[in-house]
Amino acid sequence: MKKYIYKVSVLALFGSVLFTSCEPEVDYEVNPSAGEELDFSNYVAVGNSLTAGFQDGGLYLEGQLYSYPAILADQFEEVGGGEFVQPLFTAAQRNGSGYLRLAALPTPTSPVTERVTDNLAVRTDVPPLPGGPRLTKFTQPVNNLAVPGMSVLSSYSTQYGAINPYFERLLPDAEVGTKSYLQRVAEADPTFFTLWLGNNDILTYATNGAVADPANPLSDKTPVVSFKTIYSLLVNELTDGGEVEGVIANIPDVTAVPFFNTVTLAAIRQGAGAPDLKVYIKVGPAPSDVRELTADDLVLLSAKANIGRPDQVQTPNGPVVIPHGFNPANPLNDNEVLDKDEVVEVKNHTKLLNDAIAEIAAANNIPVFDVNAFFNSIKGGFKIDEVTYSPAFISGNLFSLDGIHLTPRGYAIIANEFIRVANEYYNASIPTVDVTQYRTVVFPNNN
Known part of the structure; x- marks a missing residue:
């Protein structure tokens, strides 16, 4: 319960700065239960920026607190879950890497954004890494192992900790450049896990217009054989040879997000x-x-x-x-x-990677949250409690100002989908959350 108390105290103290809503209310079911199979005493989340709570082009405290694993951990507490530790930035360094905020909105698709540059967790006492400035260390054991920028391919590299500042932050100095993310996952020893990794094995390529840097092997599409081999190792470590349960999420259709669908010819x-x-x-x-x-x-x-x-x-x-x-x-x-040919290329490769995920999940008896199907099903919009949602930039309530990562409410919706899959597959009754208690995009104060 320590994590919950810390969340309330931080948001109460800095609510005017972080633009947070009140503490989310729980949508309790009649008899919350983990069922007969699930043990949430040590829930571990493995993933990339989406799992870390990254939003608005940065990682900062509010986003961490409202990451979907943090939301899940709160719900797991209702059915016997244990403490869930995240590598949170301190209140004094609450803006983390920095992020975008909305300064003005002349038209719905023409936002004026500005970068938040105060109260950062950026280190100036050491040189930056190839992936950006180093961040304040957090080397104690954590349950949310998410690393923005992490791919399945890079998870196997021992050198990646000396490249990615978000991963370097989680490693003692002696392990930087010597320990892989896969090795770090192997140390987690979960009793239940979520795994949402693989987006960057195609997203990095797509967000650069399907242009790869020959000098950077992580900028291209991850070969399916390599992806399948490393993903199998990750799942084997997490399941401990079939002893541990979890939920795996696959790779969304990247072309379904606002980053690719806002700057249209008509616009x-x-x-x-x-x-x-x-x-x-x-x-x-x-x-x-x-x-x-x-x-x-x-x-x-x-x-x-x-x-x-x-x-x-x-x-x-x-x-x-x-x-x-x-x-x-x-x-x-x-x-x-x-371009249209590259769209087909990206979609086809995403399908191949998702086929590999489905095969590996089935072999380990782990259910899959089909994020790809979910994202495609919401292209036309949907409603929850009379609130409309869609992939529209800013006005759709789901995506943050970077057009790729979600808002806190978007992460709450994703958390509920993870819960739905777990409940159905494991015959559990984990309570969901009232997503309307989480914020969407913060609009500028024009007063």
Whole structure:
């Protein structure tokens, strides 16, 4: 119960800064029960940024407190769960890595964001890692082992702790660059686990417009054979040869999130005030590999600020200023767009990885939360308690300002889906939460 008390005290003290809602109410079932099979005394969560509570382009205290594993741990307490330790940032360093907040919203798809840069947990006493500045250490044993940026492929690398600052933070100095994430998972000894890892084995590639860096093997699609081999090792460690229960989540269709579906051709034309505007994209290495953008091509959210930018372009007649994307001589770059052929490529590879996850889960008698099917089922929107949700950027209530990670309410909805799967498969009655007690996107105060 220590974790719960700490949560309340922190949010009460810093509520005006963190924009939190009241402590979520529990939607109790008649007879909460873990069933006959489940033991939540040492629940361990394995995953990446989505499991860490990453949102708004950063990891910070409020997001950690409302990560879906933290929500699950609260519910597991009702059926005998034990203490759940997270690598929380302190109140003084509550803004963690820094994150985006909404400064203004001129139109629903044109937010003005600003980076929070105070009360960070960024270390200045040591050089940064290749993956970014180092963060304040938290090396005591934790139940939430999530590491933003972690993939199945990188989980096998002993060198990854010297690359990723979120993983380095969890390791004693002597283990940095010598211990893999897989080895760290093997030490966790859970009595129940959730595993949601694999997104970055395709997401990193997709969010760079299907452009891989030849010098970085983690920037490409993870080969299916490698993925399957390492994922099997992870599941074997977590299940302890079939003795431990859990729930596995698969990889969502990355094209179903706002990062890929906000900057549409129609939105670009509306923003430019030109209904017939033509937008051009690069689709190959040759100068002539340029064509018009279509509705089947997905411009990345990260490219939005670049569209229409006045660039000086060298032409046979000398340098000319040409708006970025609005002329075939200055098209949107390959890494700013997931074109229609690349969309098919990403979808097909995601399916292959999910097939591997399903096979490994079945072999270990572990149920799968089909996040891929769930995300695709909500594309048209849905309602909970008369509140509408959708993958729409900002207004959809599910996704945070980075267009990829969820809001606290989105994480609460995911937590309830994990609970639904566990209840159905293990014949348990774990209570769900009232998701409306968790916040969505925080709008600027215009008073």
